[in-house]
Amino acid sequence: MSYMSGFGNEFASEALPGALPEGRNSPQRCPYGLYAEQLSGSAFTAPAPANRRSWLYRIRPSVLHARRFARTNLPLWATAPARGREAATIGPLRWDPTPLPREPLTFIEGVRTMTCCGDADARIGMSACVYLATADMDDDYFYDADGELLILPQQGVLRFDTEFGRIDVAPGEICVIPRGVKFRARLASGAARGYLCENYGAPFALPYRGAIGANGLANPRDFLTPVAAYEDVERPGRLTVKWGGRFHSCEIEWSPLDVVAWHGNYAPYKYDLRRFSPMGALLYDHPDPSIFCVLTSPSAQAGVGEVDFVIFPERWQIAEDTFRPPWFHVNVMSEFMGLILGAYDAKPRGFAPGGMSLHNAMLPHGPDAEAFAAASSAELRPSKLEDTLAFMFETRLPQHPTDFALALETLQRDYAECWTGLRKRFQATQ
Missing domain, CATH: 2.60.120.10 (Jelly Rolls)
Incomplete structure (x- = not known):
């Protein structure tokens, strides 16, 4: 498993030699018979420092992944604006650790929202969640169109197979998966529990350090982005999308993690908090x-x-x-x-x-x-x-x-x- 370092940089990675087109984002004919597709995490006209996008060179375009959707239900993953029917009395609240269940539960099935604020459709606010996972997402894929996901393990190692490559994240580390990036989560060391922030607003960035200056806090070079890895797998699976606070699934016949090469600055990343x-x-x-x-x-x-x-x-x-x-x-x-x-x-x-x-x-x-x-x-x-x-x-x-x-x-x-x-x-x- 390999990573590239740096936060917000322009990266380029290919799993096959020559898969990245030379000097052209969308050539008439991509190498290896691939399709060129841009994933944009910001408005096209955003100023250069805030512009987030990556070019993906994939075996099949995403339009083949996103057909014949049907509503599905994940009732414990709530989206703002959401308030409990029984409004809590104002004051401090605290919870003991949430026990891990005995029944099989995948990462996305195990997300339980604790608090919400703002409005996901207005791209304002966040939700704070706990996740519980006891089973792998086998041939089961997901992406969040409402926000980016900051994942913070407390127990157990999670393996995220993403369109951009693989990320293992353990307690003491974080993983951020941008809005719209497809992934599958698997257990790398048994049952897993942790925290999740669904950020509806602007993508996470390093804070302005002001008088602190050039050094200290989190340094860009310590953030790691995966190198390209692809799956050319043809077997039945399912893709679930969170969009507008609701969940939609469709049956697919191949893995959507089929990106052979990519370049850009909109990609998942991990960070070791000990750094x-x-x-x-x-x-x-x-x-x-x-x-x-x-x-x-x-x-x-x-x-x-x-x-x-x-x-x-x-x-x-x-x-x-x-x-x-x-x-x-x-x-x-x-x-x-x-x-x-x-x-x-x-x-x-x-x-x-x-x-x-x-x-x-x-x-x-x-x-x-x-x-x-x-x-x-x-x-x-x-x-x-x-x-x-x-x-x-x-x-x-x-x-x-x-x-x-x-x-x-x-x-x-x-x-x-x-x-x-x-x-x-x-x-x-x-």
Whole structure:
């Protein structure tokens, strides 16, 4: 399995020598009798830095894959605008890990939407999901026309066979599959569980680093794109498409993963989160969590992300005279959080790997009583947070829990009790 490195670059890859036409995107006759097809992830007239498209040279054009569709049902994969029939009382929410089922469940069958915001048809917002997978997608293919998929494994390795090549993604890594890219997911190491963000808006990009400068956070060279690999397979299969919040399937007679060569800048990619270079305070004070942003989907409002993907990895803490865990705050962004491994410093108990929490826009949250007590009295010498990895899908839009999320037995009905130990400490004199 091979990859090419770099984020947003123009790539070229061929599985057979000479399969890429020399100097022409759509020649009269493609090598090997292939068909030329362009996949566009942006408007044709988008400015060059924002223009996303790739040319695919394939055995059969996609018009032969997309005929005679019939509606199919994946009822637990919801699409914004979607709100639970029973509106949740406002306040913080937290869930224990969702158990893996015993019955066979493929990756797309196992997506369960936890929260939604925005409107997929308007290309605004996102949904935060958990996925559960116990079976391979054999001769079963999928693409999402509503948004791009950011996949974040927590347990088990997933293998994505895509039109552009193969990607293996393990806990501690992410995989992003752009809108419209066909794929099949298989299990590379047994049952799998993880998180998924369906981003309806602009494709994820590296954040503007501002005063940080040229180095730090996620570096473009650490993002990997697969090299071309194709399937020339003729046997019955099924293609499912998510379009307009609904699912449509058609029977096909060959694999749609038949791209022999491709070039462009619109392709799936993976990233190892252990390569992220966290930034922090070297003397005192507590920087905002934007210093932990890996990817952002920009909104029309300058400097405000439609969706920010943020991680809290292993890191040194050295600030003096500073409360080091996340502080108490009320902010305009809404935060869906998950834990990949270890413990989260602001919630040492009750937040387990595979668990989730939701702290919505303009609603207060922060460290629990135990974390506050420990951090307030700790000796502030340099210390390293180890064996930990948490993340947030953060958005400027309020996130609405689904009926599925609110009915889960893993919902911690007493979550807010973790703050009851925060007693009055005020004294009018020092």
